[in-house]
Ligand SMILES: Nc1nc2c(ncn2[C@@H]2O[C@H](COP(=O)(O)OP(=O)(O)OP(=O)(O)O)[C@@H](O)[C@H]2O)c(=O)[nH]1
């Protein structure tokens with residue numbers, strides 16, 4: 001378990017552009033107030049830093065501002081904790097204006113109680129990871145300026161969130177699903193495979209920071225809008241969750257969450273629990289969920305069978321088993337989505353003039369036509385229609401909506 005956590009920290013370090021030259025583990029019941037670790041261990045790390053020439057020491061656990069400062073004084077190198085490393089990765093990966101603002105906000109909130117220590121660094125700039133902060137100018141300003149910048153960012157982000165909400169409303173009526181899950185589970189790969197569109201995929205952590213929405217055609221007139229979102233990780237810094245809340249609004253308004261799990265990962269159970277925890281923190285636990293076990297191509301038939309049995313026996317949520325690399329395996333997911341889209345549509349009989357090709361076309365395009373009969377100048381259509389179309393149909397003059405079947 002500890003080894004797995006450390007392995008993940010190494011991947012994070014790699015993603016941030018660092019190179020691991022040594023690791024130290026200490027099992028402790030309670031962290032010491034001064035160094036987090038015991039004195040002996042601090043001495044051991046000091047030696048290791050000397051032997052390897054390391055210029056950075058990263059802790060998997062979060063350090064209090066004082067602890068970090070004391071450790072830096074004792075080790076005489078830059079010290080980072082897990083949260084800071086994750087913030088650093090987000091900072092280097094943010095592409096859109098919104099993501100950049102969100103990361104900056106989270107960094108400033110993290111920085112505020114640690115300003116003093118950060119100033120120390122700037123005076124002896126060492127380069128490398130950890131210094132890609134919000135920029136020197138901001139660091140040089142005092143707390144009050146940082147506070148002002150924080151409220152400014154919050155205001156700007158609020159405006160972006162508002163315009164996004166307007167955009168969302170204009171898409172009203174469409175069935176919406178959001179991909180959520182642990183980082184590197186394959187969310188973007190799945191959306192890419194299903195929508196046939198180009199999305200950034202990488203075997204590093206936090207490839208995606210911005211949510212992207214794609215229309216996915218499910219066949220027989222069913223379409224669903226699927227949103228890809230930022231991945232979660234163990235001990236995601238609190239400030240980041242808060243900052244990315246509005247991006248994750250997409251998930252809140254989704255009709256369905258597709259919780260993607262990397263079934264080939266040794267720790268998938270823990271990862272799944274962590275994702276559930278973050279979803280709860282974001283108050284998203286009420287949104288209906290389908291579990292999507294991905295990377296099945298990496299399992300043997302035996303492993304796949306026992307996974308399916310286990311999930312069937314223990315899991316109350318519906319689950320599908322897929323591989324983003326095998327298009328055929330996605331049918332199960334498409335069928336599940338199709339069933340959800342259908343269940344949200346209302347079955348109606350519509351009677352309309354034969355000449356009204358426009359309405360008929362809309363029924364085919366947005367709904368599902370189950371039967372069509374012509375008699376004289378009238379057509380009688382039985383169809384399933386989404387709410388938005390139902391609303392429009394009921395306003396068409398001379399059109400009769402018969403009782404739902
Ligand atoms: N073998 C295998 N690899 C996969 C599958 N799906 C995704 N991958 C690989 O897993 C890695 C991560 O995939 P992404 O799609 O970027 O994962 P993500 O969940 O979007 O990750 P973040 O954006 O970082 O949260 C990439 O190297 C993919 O090629 C799959 O079904 N099988």
Ligand SMILES: [Mg+2]
Pocket residue numbers: 187188189200201207208228
């Ligand atoms: Mg992604």
